[in-house]
Amino acid sequence: xxxxxHPRAPAWEVEQWFNTDQAPxxxxxxxxxxxxxxxxMLCPGCVTHGLPQAQRxxxxxxxxxxxxxxxxxxxxxxxxxxxxxLQAFLHEYRITFPVGVDMPGGRDGLPxxxxxxxxxxxxTLILIDAKGRLRQHHFGQVADLALxxxxxxxxxxxx
Amino acid sequence: xxxxxHPRAPAWEVEQWFNTDQAPxxxxxxxxxxxxxxxxMLCPGCVTHGLPQAQRxxxxxxxxxxxxxxxxxxxxxxxxxxxxxLQAFLHEYRITFPVGVDMPGGRDGLPxxxxxxxxxxxxTLILIDAKGRLRQHHFGQVADLALxxxxxxxxxxxx
Amino acid sequence: xxxxxHPRAPAWEVEQWFNTDQAPxxxxxxxxxxxxxxxxMLCPGCVTHGLPQAQRxxxxxxxxxxxxxxxxxxxxxxxxxxxxxLQAFLHEYRITFPVGVDMPGGRDGLPxxxxxxxxxxxxTLILIDAKGRLRQHHFGQVADLALxxxxxxxxxxxx
Amino acid sequence: xxxxxHPRAPAWEVEQWFNTDQAPxxxxxxxxxxxxxxxxMLCPGCVTHGLPQAQRxxxxxxxxxxxxxxxxxxxxxxxxxxxxxLQAFLHEYRITFPVGVDMPGGRDGLPxxxxxxxxxxxxTLILIDAKGRLRQHHFGQVADLALxxxxxxxxxxxx
Numbered sequence: 345x346x347x348x349x350h351p352r353a354p355a356w357e358v359e360q361w362f363n364t365d366q367a368p369x370x371x372x373x374x375x376x377x378x379x380x381x382x383x384x385m386l387c388p389g390c391v392t393h394g395l396p397q398a399q400r401x402x403x404x405x406x407x408x409x410x411x412x413x414x415x416x417x418x419x420x421x422x423x424x425x426x427x428x429x430l431q432a433f434l435h436e437y438r439i440t441f442p443v444g445v446d447m448p449g450g451r452d453g454l455p456x457x458x459x460x461x462x463x464x465x466x467x468t469l470i471l472i473d474a475k476g477r478l479r480q481h482h483f484g485q486v487a488d489l490a491l492x493x494x495x496x497x498x499x500x501x502x503x
Numbered sequence: 504x505x506x507x508x509h510p511r512a513p514a515w516e517v518e519q520w521f522n523t524d525q526a527p528x529x530x531x532x533x534x535x536x537x538x539x540x541x542x543x544m545l546c547p548g549c550v551t552h553g554l555p556q557a558q559r560x561x562x563x564x565x566x567x568x569x570x571x572x573x574x575x576x577x578x579x580x581x582x583x584x585x586x587x588x589l590q591a592f593l594h595e596y597r598i599t600f601p602v603g604v605d606m607p608g609g610r611d612g613l614p615x616x617x618x619x620x621x622x623x624x625x626x627t628l629i630l631i632d633a634k635g636r637l638r639q640h641h642f643g644q645v646a647d648l649a650l651x652x653x654x655x656x657x658x659x660x661x662x
Numbered sequence: 663x664x665x666x667x668h669p670r671a672p673a674w675e676v677e678q679w680f681n682t683d684q685a686p687x688x689x690x691x692x693x694x695x696x697x698x699x700x701x702x703m704l705c706p707g708c709v710t711h712g713l714p715q716a717q718r719x720x721x722x723x724x725x726x727x728x729x730x731x732x733x734x735x736x737x738x739x740x741x742x743x744x745x746x747x748l749q750a751f752l753h754e755y756r757i758t759f760p761v762g763v764d765m766p767g768g769r770d771g772l773p774x775x776x777x778x779x780x781x782x783x784x785x786t787l788i789l790i791d792a793k794g795r796l797r798q799h800h801f802g803q804v805a806d807l808a809l810x811x812x813x814x815x816x817x818x819x820x821x
Numbered sequence: 822x823x824x825x826x827h828p829r830a831p832a833w834e835v836e837q838w839f840n841t842d843q844a845p846x847x848x849x850x851x852x853x854x855x856x857x858x859x860x861x862m863l864c865p866g867c868v869t870h871g872l873p874q875a876q877r878x879x880x881x882x883x884x885x886x887x888x889x890x891x892x893x894x895x896x897x898x899x900x901x902x903x904x905x906x907l908q909a910f911l912h913e914y915r916i917t918f919p920v921g922v923d924m925p926g927g928r929d930g931l932p933x934x935x936x937x938x939x940x941x942x943x944x945t946l947i948l949i950d951a952k953g954r955l956r957q958h959h960f961g962q963v964a965d966l967a968l969x970x971x972x973x974x975x976x977x978x979x980x
Contacts, residue, residue, distance in 0.1 A: 386747075386750050386751050386754045386755075387754065388754060388755055391709060420750075421750035421753075421754070423746050423747075423750075424744075424746050424747040424748075424749065424750030424751070425747070425750070426742075426747075428741050428742050429704075429741075429742040429743070429744075429747050430742075431742065432704050432738075432739035432741075432742030432743070433704050433742070435739075436704045436705065436706060436739070437704075437706055
C-alpha cells in the first residue's frame with residue numbers, strides 16, 4: 345500500500361484520436377492503471393524503443409486492468425507530422441492502442457498535454473495509477489524489467 | 504496477499520559453490536525472494552538469454568530483498584562441463600552471483616536438484632518467495648516485462 | 663571481367679532532390695558504382711534494415727568510387743509521405759546521402775522510376791555498375807556479407 | 822590483379838582436428854580462399870561475433886572456392902578449454918566447419934600457430950588467398966560489409 349502523496353495526473357488535451365471510437369479520459373479509465381506513451385512519429389528512439397515497448401506492455405498485461413494510451417506530442421517539424429501522416433504511420437507500424445494528437449498551443453511551442461506533464465522530449469513514458477495519480481515519469485529509455493515491476497506494483501495496489 | 508497454497512521449494516543439493524564463501528541455502532535466504540537460474544555453460548540459449556537476464560535481474564533489484572542464485576545443472580557432456588571449466592566460464596562472462604554445481608546422481612542421469620525441481624532442460628528460471636515456496640517455473644525464455652512483474656509481486660508480498 | 667550482357671539502368675525521374683545541390687544522374691555518376699536504395703519513410707523494413715544498410719555502405723566504401731542514392735518511391739499513403747515529411751525524416755534519421763522523390767504518374771499508381779525498374783515494393787536495393795548497367799536487384803533484405811561481395815565485384819571491374 | 826608482395830601464410834601446427842577426417846593444410850587448400858577464424862570457446866566476443874560470422878561466411882560463399890577453418894587458440898584457462906570441452910562446444914553451437922586445436926608450446930605460453938601468425942588475442946580472422954599468402958588480419962570485430970568485399974576481391978583474383 346502506498347501512503348505517500350501523489351499528484352493527480354493532468355487531464356489530456358487532445359485534438360483527434362485514432363484507434364478508438366470514444367475519446368478515453370482519465371475519468372473513463374479510473375480503476376485501470378494507465379501507461380501513457382508520448383512519442384513523435386519521426387523520433388528514432390520512439391520507433392526503435394518506446395513504441396515497441398508500449399506494444400509489449402499491451403500484450404503482456406490484461407486490458408481489463410491496464411490501458412495503454414499513445415500521445416503524439418509534436419514539438420518540431422509540425423508540417424511533417426500531421427494527423428494524416430500519423431494515421432499512415434500507425435497503420436504501417438501496426439499500432440492498435442488508442443493514440444491522441446496532443447493539442448497545439450502550449451507555451452514555448454510545446455503542445456498542451458506535453459507542457460502540462462512537464463515532459464522534456466520523446467519518448468516519455470508516464471505511469472498513472474488506478475486512482476488517476478501520477479506515479480512514474482520516464483524520459484528516454486526504461487528497461488523492461490524495471491517497467492514490469494513498476495506496473496505490477498500499481499496493478500497490485502489497484503486490486 | 505497470496506492465499507493459495509504453494510509447495511515448499513526443494514532443498515538444493517550442490518557439490519561446489521562459486522562466487523561465495525558460504526553455501527547459500529533456502530533457510531539462509533528466508534525473507535528474500537530468490538531467482539534461481541538453472542543453466543549449462545555450453546547451452547547457447549543460456550549464454551544468449553538466460554544468464555544475461557539473470558544479470559539484469561541482479562542489477563535491477565536490491566540484493567537486500569532479492570537473491571540471484573545460479574545452478575549448473577549438467578545433464579549431458581559431463582566431461583566437457585567440469586567445475587574447472589565452469590570457473591573459467593564464470594570469469595570470462597563476468598558472472599558474479601553465487602553459482603552452485605548441481606550434485607550428480609539423480610535418476611535418469613539428471614543431477615539431483617534438477618530432478619527434485621522437475622526441470623525439463625536449460626535454461627530454467629525458478630522464482631521462490633520469501634517464505635521459501637515455489638512460485639514460478641519457466642523453462643526456456645521468459646520476457647523481461649513479465650518477469651519484472653512476477654518479481655515485483657513477490658517483493659510486495661514479502662514487504 | 664564480366665562478359666555477359668547487362669541492360670542499361672533506366673534514367674531516374676525525380677521531382678525533387680534532398681541532400682544535394684545538383685541532381686545526380688546516371689550520366690553524371692558514370693565511372694562510379696551506384697547503390698540505389700528505394701524506400702518509403704513509413705515502411706518499417708526500410709527504417710529497420712534498408713536505410714541503415716545504405717548508411718553502412720556509404721561509410722564502408724569510398725565516395726570517389728561508389729555513390730549511394732536514395733529514392734523515395736511512394737506508392738501508398740501519398741498524403742502522409744509528402745516531400746515536407748520526407749525532409750524531416752531525413753533530418754531525424756541523419757541520412758546524408760542524396761535522396762530523390764520518385765515522380766508520380768507511372769502506371770498502376772506507381773511512381774515512374776519504380777515502374778521503370780520493375781520494383782515490387784520497398785525496400786529495394788539496386789546495384790548499377792560504373793558503365794551505367796543494371797547488375798543486381800534485391801527486393802526485401804539482402805545480407806551485408808553478400809552485398810559487400812557484390813559491391814566489391816563491381817568496384818574491381820571498374821578499376 | 823594484386824601486384825604487391827604478400828608473405829606466405831605460416832603452416833598450421835594442430836594437435837587434433839574436429840569436423841573433418843583429413844587434416845586440412847595450406848597445401849591441400851591451395852586454389853581456395855581461406856577464412857581462418859581463431860577463437861577460444863570461453864571468449865564471449867568469439868561466441869557472440871566471431872563464430873557466427875564465420876558460419877555466415879560458410880553459408881554465403883561456395884565451399885568449392887572458399888574454405889572456412891576454425892582454430893582453437895587457447896592461451897588462458899587451459900584446463901577449462903580441453904579438446905573434450907571443445908568437442909561438446911562445437912556440437913552445441915552447431916559449428917560444422919573443420920576446427921583444429923592449436924599446438925601448445927609456443928613462446929610466452931601462446932600456442933604455436935597463434936604465435937606464428939602474430940595474433941594478439943581472440944577472435945582473430947585471417948584471410949589467406951588462393952596462392953597461400955596472408956592477405957588480411959583482423960583482431961576483434963570486422964563488419965560483414967567490409968569482410969564480404971575483402972573475400973570477393975580474393976575470390977575474383979583466384980578466378
